[in-house]
Amino acid sequence: MAAARLGERLGVETELLQLVTTGDRQTEWSLEKRGGKGLFTGELEQALLRGEADAAVHSAKDLPGDMADGLAVAGYLPREDPRDVLVLRAGVTEPARIATGSPRRRLQIGQLFPSAAFTEIRGNVDTRLRKIATGEGGADATLLAAAGLRRLGIGEWPGVAFHALGCKHMVPAIGQAAIAVQCRAADAAHFAGALDAETARRVTLERAFQTALGGGCHTAAAAHATADTLWFFHEETGLRSLPLAPADFEEPAATAGRLLRYLGVKV
Numbered sequence: 019m020a021a022a023r024l025g026e027r028l029g030v031e032t033e034l035l036q037l038v039t040t041g042d043r044q045t046e047w048s049l050e051k052r053g054g055k056g057l058f059t060g061e062l063e064q065a066l067l068r069g070e071a072d073a074a075v076h077s078a079k080d081l082p083g084d085m086a087d088g089l090a091v092a093g094y095l096p097r098e099d100p101r102d103v104l105v106l107r108a109g110v111t112e113p114a115r116i117a118t119g120s121p122r123r124r125l126q127i128g129q130l131f132p133s134a135a136f137t138e139i140r141g142n143v144d145t146r147l148r149k150i151a152t153g154e155g156g157a158d159a160t161l162l163a164a165a166g167l168r169r170l171g172i173g174e175w176p177g178v179a180f181h182a183l184g185c186k187h188m189v190p191a192i193g194q195a196a197i198a199v200q201c202r203a204a205d206a207a208h209f210a211g212a213l214d215a216e217t218a219r220r221v222t223l224e225r226a227f228q229t230a231l232g233g234g235c236h237t238a239a240a241a242h243a244t245a246d247t248l249w250f251f252h253e254e255t256g257l258r259s260l261p262l263a264p265a266d267f268e269e270p271a272a273t274a275g276r277l278l279r280y281l282g283v284k285v
């Protein structure tokens with residue numbers, strides 16, 4: 019997807035270099051316990067720095083806020099559906115056990131289902147859906163990104179029901195549903211013109227919150243920018259929405275600092 023867009027807009031031939039990252043390989047690790055930070059990005063960054071690749075494609079959500087020296091995010095593909103999807107075993111309306119390793123999802127879904135207990139299942143998306151459908155994972159619900167399901171072409175699954183959750187109930191992770199193109203810093207301007215400016219504007223603002231808060235994608239904080247609204251979730255504030263003016267996107271770091279102070283979040 020990214021290669022097609024870059025190739026077409028820059029008028030170049032692209033060649034795909036497929037790399038398997040530690041995060042891909044260690045499907046049994048609990049991301050929460052091992053620390054998910056950089057697990058999906060490290061090997062790709064090394065390939066850029068060694069000159070073996072010119073561009074690396076990541077889920078923006080998995081991209082740590084602080085980046086290796088000499089690398090930059092050139093921009094993003096147009097963002098897909100940013101919502102999380104609640105996956106419920108068919109017939110279940112009040113899940114008793116919800117599988118998620120994400121504190122962000124756990125705290126927010128806990129507001130909707132206060133009596134639910136939490137567990138983790140890992141494995142690829144097919145495995146997780148199958149485990150929810152059959153109950154073999156010990157959970158009757160899980161949460162997955164709509165964008166991930168869509169990219170896999172999964173619109174339905176036997177034995178489960180999908181419920182996409184709006185921002186009023188579940189603020190998506192910083193960068194969720196955006197695909198980032200990372201490159202050597204000197205090449206960033208070259209690639210930027212081929213990418214989606216509006217997605218960059220919004221995700222750059224979200225990432226300024228990540229930088230200010232100092233957490234990776236496995237902390238409970240969430241920020242999601244639309245054209246005129248910032249959706250925010252943090253343990254200390256709960257779920258909040260704040261209006262955004264066009265000028266707020268021009269100075270992302272200043273905006274994040276000001277809004278966090280306004281919300282009373284300690285940084």
Ligand SMILES: NCc1[nH]cc(CCC(=O)O)c1CC(=O)O
Pocket residue numbers: 077078079080161162163164165166193194195196197
């Ligand atoms: N946490 C892992 C992760 N990182 C990116 C996606 C896919 C969706 C996206 O691009 O945001 C997912 C899966 C998920 O959270 O369900």
